[in-house]
Amino acid sequence: MGEIRNFRSGNHDEPPPHGSMPRRLAAIIVGDIASYSRLMQADEEGTHVRVKRIERDLIQPSIVEHHGTLVKTTGDGFIAIFDSPVEAVRCSIVIQQNLIGRNASLPKDSRIEYRIGVNLGDVIVEPDDVYGDGVNIATRIEGIAEPGQVYISGAIYEQIKHKIVCGYESLGDRKVKNITDPVRVYRVLPDSDAVGRTRGRRENTLIFLLGIMLLVMASNVLWYLLAPPGKVGKQAAVPTAPVASPSPQPPQREAATQTPQPPPLAGVVVPIARSGPNSSTETSGDAAPRTRDDRHSRRQLCDGQQ
Numbered sequence: 001m002g003e004i005r006n007f008r009s010g011n012h013d014e015p016p017p018h019g020s021m022p023r024r025l026a027a028i029i030v031g032d033i034a035s036y037s038r039l040m041q042a043d044e045e046g047t048h049v050r051v052k053r054i055e056r057d058l059i060q061p062s063i064v065e066h067h068g069t070l071v072k073t074t075g076d077g078f079i080a081i082f083d084s085p086v087e088a089v090r091c092s093i094v095i096q097q098n099l100i101g102r103n104a105s106l107p108k109d110s111r112i113e114y115r116i117g118v119n120l121g122d123v124i125v126e127p128d129d130v131y132g133d134g135v136n137i138a139t140r141i142e143g144i145a146e147p148g149q150v151y152i153s154g155a156i157y158e159q160i161k162h163k164i165v166c167g168y169e170s171l172g173d174r175k176v177k178n179i180t181d182p183v184r185v186y187r188v189l190p191d192s193d194a195v196g197r198t199r200g201r202r203e204n205t206l207i208f209l210l211g212i213m214l215l216v217m218a219s220n221v222l223w224y225l226l227a228p229p230g231k232v233g234k235q236a237a238v239p240t241a242p243v244a245s246p247s248p249q250p251p252q253r254e255a256a257t258q259t260p261q262p263p264p265l266a267g268v269v270v271p272i273a274r275s276g277p278n279s280s281t282e283t284s285g286d287a288a289p290r291t292r293d294d295r296h297s298r299r300q301l302c303d304g305q306q
Contacts, residue, residue, distance in 0.1 A: 021124045027088035027156065028123065028130065028138040029068070031059070031095070031114045032077035034147035039112065050112055051076070058098050066091035071130050077114075077142075081130060085120050085159040092116045092150040093166065093190050100148065117142030120155040137183055140176035144185070154184030166190050 033039070039047045059078055063070050068082040068091060082088035096116065103111040119141060121134020137153060145151040152160075157168060167189035173182035 026081040027085040029080045030138040030142045036076035113147035115145040119153040150188040
């Protein structure tokens with residue numbers, strides 16, 4: 001068999017030319033522990049032991065399993081590189097899901113939660129570190145991620161959007177520190193239906209609020225159209241129950257107790273009583289005298305006329 005040679009570098013033992021550094025296109029994972037300073041202040045030794053256990057039992061095995069390389073750990077985080085963006089995102093999801101299981105039985109203020117950012121870029125690789133804008137962007141994306149979440153750049157999204165069974169929520173273009181161009185950021189939802197549920201909850205809330213507004217407007221318009229002119233204020237008032245009044249006495253009973261009075265006669269002058277022994281009463285028309293004095297006075301009047 002022919003000898004396989006590295007035509008780029010010539011001899012395997014020769015160092016690279018002066019001034020040139022090995023570069024490669026890689027998917028970079030940057031992870032950082034949320035609220036690390038608070039955890040160390042509460043329990044310094046216990047937090048350190050737990051972090052090292054997580055790195056040994058979870059982070060390192062997951063990176064190796066997904067064909068990545070752990071570049072370094074930083075005490076409160078780690079940096080890893082992958083040849084495949086798909087494997088980089090899968091590794092990030094596995095780490096976060098395993099941490100959820102580890103934290104399930106712990107109080108919320110003592111949980112160790114990582115924020116993870118993933119980016120694709122051309123970087124400079126050294127045995128114990130990695131450099132370049134690709135690493136800086138991954139670090140900035142990790143800085144805006146929520147605890148327990150995986151945020152990826154638009155470059156990673158374009159490579160994995162049809163290759164991993166999960167959902168993605170676009171967070172738009174973000175202006176990050178020391179990076180000239182805005183970076184498009186996506187949040188990874190491990191459940192493929194999660195993005196639908198997230199959008200569904202938002203849409204249902206908006207539809208509910210819109211429905212209430214339309215219902216109020218329609219009821220006001222309908223009330224205004226049906227209300228008679230000039231009675232809008234009265235109809236708007238709350239109706240009150242009528243006050244019960246004391247029941248009057250039956251009219252039949254009153255009629256029975258009263259003495260019936262004769263109807264008044266036209267042209268009759270009501271007699272006026274006069275004091276004295278010869279008091280008489282004047283009448284007009286055809287009314288009959290009611291006393292003996294009246295009859296006597298009328299007879300004298302008739303004799304005088306004759």
